[in-house]
Amino acid sequence: MELRQTEQPGSARSAALAAEQGYVSTLYARLDVVRAEAEQALREAHGRGGTGTRQARIEREVTADEQARRLARLSGVERGLCFGRIDHRGIDGAAGETLYIGRIGLRDADYEPLLVDWRAPAAGPFYAATPNTPGPLVRRRHLHTRDRRVLDIDDEVFDLDGLTESDRRTLVGEAALLATLRRGRTGRMSDVVATIQTEQDRVIRSGLAGVLVVQGGPGTGKTVAALHRAAYLLYTHRRALERRGVLVVGPNPTFLRYIGQVLPSLGETDVVLSTLGGLFPGVSATAAEPSHQTARVKGDTRMAELIRAAVRGRQRAPRRGVRVETDGMVLRVGGAACLKARDRGRSGRRPHNLARRAVARDLLNALARDQARQLSRPLDDEDLAYARSALWEEDAVRAAIDEVWPFLTPQRLLRELFASPDALRSAASGKAGLSEAEQRALLRDPAAEWTVADVPLLDEAAELLGEDDSAARAMERAAERERRAEERYAQGVLEITGLSGQGFVDARTLAERNRDAGPLLTTAERAGEDRAWAYGHVIVDEAQELSAMAWRMVMRRVPTRSMTVVGDVAQTGDPAGARSWGQMLDPYVKGRWREERLLVNYRTPAEIMEVAADVLAEVAPEQEPPESVRDGEAPPRAVRVGEGRLEAELPALVAGELAAAGEGRLAVIAPTVRLAEIRRALPDAAVGAGPGTLESPVAVLTTTQAKGLEFDAVVVVAPSGVIAQSPQGGHDLYVAVTRATRRLTVVHEGPLPRMLERLRA
Ligand SMILES: Nc1ncnc2c1ncn2[C@@H]1O[C@H](COP(=O)(O)OP(=O)(O)OP(=O)(O)O)[C@@H](O)[C@H]1O
Numbered sequence: 001m002e003l004r005q006t007e008q009p010g011s012a013r014s015a016a017l018a019a020e021q022g023y024v025s026t027l028y029a030r031l032d033v034v035r036a037e038a039e040q041a042l043r044e045a046h047g048r049g050g051t052g053t054r055q056a057r058i059e060r061e062v063t064a065d066e067q068a069r070r071l072a073r074l075s076g077v078e079r080g081l082c083f084g085r086i087d088h089r090g091i092d093g094a095a096g097e098t099l100y101i102g103r104i105g106l107r108d109a110d111y112e113p114l115l116v117d118w119r120a121p122a123a124g125p126f127y128a129a130t131p132n133t134p135g136p137l138v139r140r141r142h143l144h145t146r147d148r149r150v151l152d153i154d155d156e157v158f159d160l161d162g163l164t165e166s167d168r169r170t171l172v173g174e175a176a177l178l179a180t181l182r183r184g185r186t187g188r189m190s191d192v193v194a195t196i197q198t199e200q201d202r203v204i205r206s207g208l209a210g211v212l213v214v215q216g217g218p219g220t221g222k223t224v225a226a227l228h229r230a231a232y233l234l235y236t237h238r239r240a241l242e243r244r245g246v247l248v249v250g251p252n253p254t255f256l257r258y259i260g261q262v263l264p265s266l267g268e269t270d271v272v273l274s275t276l277g278g279l280f281p282g283v284s285a286t287a288a289e290p291s292h293q294t295a296r297v298k299g300d301t302r303m304a305e306l307i308r309a310a311v312r313g314r315q316r317a318p319r320r321g322v323r324v325e326t327d328g329m330v331l332r333v334g335g336a337a338c339l340k341a342r343d344r345g346r347s348g349r350r351p352h353n354l355a356r357r358a359v360a361r362d363l364l365n366a367l368a369r370d371q372a373r374q375l376s377r378p379l380d381d382e383d384l385a386y387a388r389s390a391l392w393e394e395d396a397v398r399a400a401i402d403e404v405w406p407f408l409t410p411q412r413l414l415r416e417l418f419a420s421p422d423a424l425r426s427a428a429s430g431k432a433g434l435s436e437a438e439q440r441a442l443l444r445d446p447a448a449e450w451t452v453a454d455v456p457l458l459d460e461a462a463e464l465l466g467e468d469d470s471a472a473r474a475m476e477r478a479a480e481r482e483r484r485a486e487e488r489y490a491q492g493v494l495e496i497t498g499l500s501g502q503g504f505v506d507a508r509t510l511a512e513r514n515r516d517a518g519p520l521l522t523t524a525e526r527a528g529e530d531r532a533w534a535y536g537h538v539i540v541d542e543a544q545e546l547s548a549m550a551w552r553m554v555m556r557r558v559p560t561r562s563m564t565v566v567g568d569v570a571q572t573g574d575p576a577g578a579r580s581w582g583q584m585l586d587p588y589v590k591g592r593w594r595e596e597r598l599l600v601n602y603r604t605p606a607e608i609m610e611v612a613a614d615v616l617a618e619v620a621p622e623q624e625p626p627e628s629v630r631d632g633e634a635p636p637r638a639v640r641v642g643e644g645r646l647e648a649e650l651p652a653l654v655a656g657e658l659a660a661a662g663e664g665r666l667a668v669i670a671p672t673v674r675l676a677e678i679r680r681a682l683p684d685a686a687v688g689a690g691p692g693t694l695e696s697p698v699a700v701l702t703t704t705q706a707k708g709l710e711f712d713a714v715v716v717v718a719p720s721g722v723i724a725q726s727p728q729g730g731h732d733l734y735v736a737v738t739r740a741t742r743r744l745t746v747v748h749e750g751p752l753p754r755m756l757e758r759l760r761a
Helices: 011-046 054-076 121-128 174-182 196-204 222-236 239-244 251-261 293-301 302-311 335-347 352-374 381-394 395-404 410-418 419-428 438-441 454-465 470-497 507-516 523-529 547-555 582-591 606-618 646-660 672-681 719-724 729-737 754-759
Strands: 002-004 084-086 097-104 114-119 137-146 150-157 211-216 246-249 271-275 322-326 329-333 537-539 563-567 593-598 637-640 666-669 696-701 711-717 742-749
Touching: 011 054, 011 084, 011 097, 011 114, 011 137, 011 150, 084 121, 097 121, 114 454, 114 696, 121 196, 137 174, 196 593, 211 222, 222 239, 222 246, 222 537, 222 563, 251 271, 271 523, 293 302, 293 438, 293 454, 293 547, 302 410, 302 419, 302 454, 302 547, 322 395, 329 335, 329 352, 335 352, 335 395, 352 381, 352 395, 352 454, 381 395, 410 419, 410 454, 419 438, 438 606, 454 547, 537 742, 547 582, 582 593, 606 729, 606 742, 606 754, 637 754, 646 666, 646 672, 646 711, 646 742, 672 696, 711 719, 711 729, 719 729, 719 742, 729 742, 729 754
Parallel strands: 097 114, 211 563, 211 593, 246 271, 246 537, 537 563, 637 742, 666 696, 666 711, 711 742
Antiparallel strands: 002 150, 084 097, 084 137, 137 150, 322 329
């Protein structure tokens, strides 16, 4: 049986608190010493001056860089440095070992451990122990601190002799967890190191190799567990991952901002956060597809065949040959010679742009021979080489070569393909086998902006075309950004170390020194610029939204297939998204992916989850709803407004909900077609996925934009509209009603959809 000991008798409790305060004070004192040492080391690294060999300078800057990172890490753990303690079972009457668990590891001057990093194996039992399976522990203690003071302790004593009753939820540190969950939301996700639950801990500490799928209903902590996993993997496999980096892919920029500060708070910087639309260097796509049909077609793997055929279609052998007018002469390459050049280009199986060299050379040779013949000049190898380079300088010659085998960027290929019904028809007629309607769905204005679903297509095209000069251009852009970032970074270093304004060195000089030694790009920065970068591990959140084409792109980024795939197939909103994990993953790791399921909902109160469960039963009856960990403060409700009255009635309703939510944040979630009206009704609200969305007390969002986010109060407007908006509308409604941490209101004009019947009661 488990004993909770928050209610200890007064004096015993004060004594325990005082003892813990003593220990925690020792920890902070040690932290101060370690910080001072790191500051000193950084000062020394900079103090060594700007002379010496390049190698020496680089070494010095690397040391300085490491010390600066170390300092940043040490500064980041001030809040909640130590949050737990575990007491091990003694052996043969001797007392067992006691360990304190915290955000980083600390040792005393004699190198004896004072504090164990939460990611270290020794901290494992703190998260893994349950009343049924306490492992080596006799007690787990949660320490609640503010600033450097211990405010409270919360004990779980595992009585080893009399375990009778199973705690179904196996909650770790229930009091600590519930206190955390009851807090108002701030608009940013925060770390949960102090209250990680056993089932989440299994996800976090699962091995690095292979594909791990984390399937779980809304609010089960998939995202938070995945981010802690990133920190854990970087800590545990630092050598393997530091050089290659970790990529986290999220559904939209707002979501990335929402989760962005969890990783720095965990001390991790070598992580690239990206949306799918940002995975192709040089393109930053956010636009959605104009229709569900277009989204579906673009996500289908037949697109790979279409693009392959489109590239082949650009490799031509004009039957009449090519003709160039230069210097008053007409030079020709016959149809047969063109065919031969093209076939030679294809036979090497090299990517299109790389094979172009050989094709161009063949054509230039043919033109040079024609020129020599017309001028009745002999042509030895040297003459031929000279003639080739002279001809290559001529625009008309290059245009003729382009007729046979043009240089293509992925952007140009797709733009021209999607703008031309003929090109589409001819590419679609082969293996791709797209119907006429499907071809029409792809047609668009060449000036249209890139959509998120275009990005995997650009990536596919880049594979077939081979590298162009985009890497070089990206490096130039990176160098410029680097120059600007260096100064900002240097200023940051000076501020962190307290050296700013003390006359040691100024930001510009520090940045200059770095520059002299060559750019010190982090792994994350180098990886983010490089399409062909192979990451050490990739985490995909809201992974159910990825189409089959998007999976092809993501898999290219991680040839080792070391991945964490996080999502919920019951929340799939994208028409090309996943119906099952096997459907998406089996083509790459058939039967070799493992799955962990998270079953407890930490976000949505039980009363709201009942409503959501009705929706789930309708739209994905094979899925189990997660079980809520806490009860709500107010029952969810439906409010009917008269036809055409929404704009008039919404402001008061939202104001009332906002007041009831206290300091909290509110989201209005609505179908796209109603946004304009809601914007008029709530002129002060942040609308859509802009930068202010997370800060504003009231945000107006579509379900797609609300994915992965949470709010104290949620007002779902026009549920029938949400359902009708897309073939996955039921899934969208499920997402919408599960965003609330405290209050849910559904506003409807017509009859309530059947799946929300419970709200009528
Ligand atoms: N162990 C925990 N301790 C404290 N808070 C937790 C814990 N696990 C989850 N939470 C909180 O529960 C909420 C939901 O977590 P999260 O967003 O990771 O869920 P999710 O499974 O990704 O949800 P969805 O599928 O709806 O996007 C967050 O506020 C998170 O901080």
